Amino acid sequence: MTEDTISFDDLGLSPELLKAVGDAGYTQPTPIQEKSIPLVLMGRDLLGCAQTGTGKTAAFSLPIIDILSQGRARARMPRALVLSPTRELAQQISENFTTYNKFHELGQAVLIGGESMPDQQRALAKDPDVIIATPGRLIDMFERGKVMLGGVKILVIDEADRMLDMGFIPDVTRIVELLPRIRQTLFFSATLGKEIRALADAFLINPKEVSVAPPASIAQGVTHTMISVPKLPKEKRAALRKVMAGEDVQSALVFCNRKKDISVLRNSLRRHGFEAEELHGDMAQHRRTETLAAYKNGDIKLLVCSDVAGRGLDIQGVSHVFNFDVPNNAESYVHRIGRTGRAGREGRAITLVTS
Numbered sequence: 246m247t248e249d250t251i252s253f254d255d256l257g258l259s260p261e262l263l264k265a266v267g268d269a270g271y272t273q274p275t276p277i278q279e280k281s282i283p284l285v286l287m288g289r290d291l292l293g294c295a296q297t298g299t300g301k302t303a304a305f306s307l308p309i310i311d312i313l314s315q316g317r318a319r320a321r322m323p324r325a326l327v328l329s330p331t332r333e334l335a336q337q338i339s340e341n342f343t344t345y346n347k348f349h350e351l352g353q354a355v356l357i358g359g360e361s362m363p364d365q366q367r368a369l370a371k372d373p374d375v376i377i378a379t380p381g382r383l384i385d386m387f388e389r390g391k392v393m394l395g396g397v398k399i400l401v402i403d404e405a406d407r408m409l410d411m412g413f414i415p416d417v418t419r420i421v422e423l424l425p426r427i428r429q430t431l432f433f434s435a436t437l438g439k440e441i442r443a444l445a446d447a448f449l450i451n452p453k454e455v456s457v458a459p460p461a462s463i464a465q466g467v468t469h470t471m472i473s474v475p476k477l478p479k480e481k482r483a484a485l486r487k488v489m490a491g492e493d494v495q496s497a498l499v500f501c502n503r504k505k506d507i508s509v510l511r512n513s514l515r516r517h518g519f520e521a522e523e524l525h526g527d528m529a530q531h532r533r534t535e536t537l538a539a540y541k542n543g544d545i546k547l548l549v550c551s552d553v554a555g556r557g558l559d560i561q562g563v564s565h566v567f568n569f570d571v572p573n574n575a576e577s578y579v580h581r582i583g584r585t586g587r588a589g590r591e592g593r594a595i596t597l598v599t600s
């Protein structure tokens with residue numbers, strides 16, 4: 246069989262899942278799905294090097310659904326745990342899981358910070374098979390005795406490099422220590438640097454390594470340029486407006502490095518007739534969710550944001566990314582400008598550079 250003839254039918258998934266996948270409109274597995282799904286179904290540990298946008302969520306969710314549906318639910322004991330660095334990514338994984346779980350009856354609970362504890366406790370009381378969580382909230386729930394982790398058979402650590410950047414590794418390590426030693430672990434990261442490999446060594450047993458798209462690569466349809474601008478904030482903002490006015494902006498993300506600059510820039514843009522909104526980690530979670538939804542459905546055209554929006558989010562149709570500030574490292578640059586040019590579309594990324 247040649248690679249380009251592989252279809253979902255060849256991967257060993259159940260007929261129900263194949264139907265759910267077909268209903269989702271997927272005709273062919275993506276490379277990470279093609280490589281990972283058979284291995285996960287075999288029970289192997291996985292070290293996956295893949296970025297968001299490659300279809301990695303389905304690469305782990307589909308086989309997990311089939312594995313869990315063959316076993317039995319256990320009261321108060323979730324059997325799969327997915328750890329995500331950000332709340333937004335956790336919600337996105339949960340949405341995907343719901344799509345794929347259409348013909349199965351697996352229960353799920355999403356445990357993320359910034360949202361109501363009682364609601365999440367109610368979801369836990371329904372004995373979910375799968376928990377999708379950010380590390381801090383999961384530990385909090387565990388300490389309150391609301392969730393037991395002794396029945397977890399499959400652990401997914403998603404975006405491990407992001408966990409590392411955000412300082413979550415001690416929490417993740419603590420959680421892993423609460424899980425049974427005999428389990429299957431699927432570990433995903435967009436990059437596989439030294440530190441990430443050391444973590445993988447600690448969490449995985451004899452893993453299969455699968456890799457798609459070289460780390461830190463930029464979609465083909467993206468043209469990225471930089472423009473030299475004055476350093477003085479007022480003049481820099483004027484320069485951004487000038488750049489934006491010269492572009493056919495359909496939908497843009499404007500990244501700032503510091504949270505405090507985001508509101509200033511957003512208000513300034515609005516004063517000058519640009520309908521801009523903001524998105525950053527200091528906002529209440531419900532506002533983050535609402536703003537992101539409004540941006541995704543086109544009600545908001547311009548979103549001034551921090552790196553919270555730079556990673557993991559699957560937003561279609563972003564025509565432009567503007568870096569109001571040069572990001573602090575190359576990875577962030579790739580993640581930010583990777584928000585545009587998705588799914589084979591054209592995109593433009595413009596970075597403002599000061600002396």
Ligand code: AMP
Binds near residue numbers: 297
């Ligand atoms: P992810 O990398 O998991 O965030 O997935 C990125 C996007 O690709 C999501 O919108 C998925 O719904 C979509 N997707 C995943 N697998 C496939 C597939 N085999 N065919 C088409 N779209 C897919």
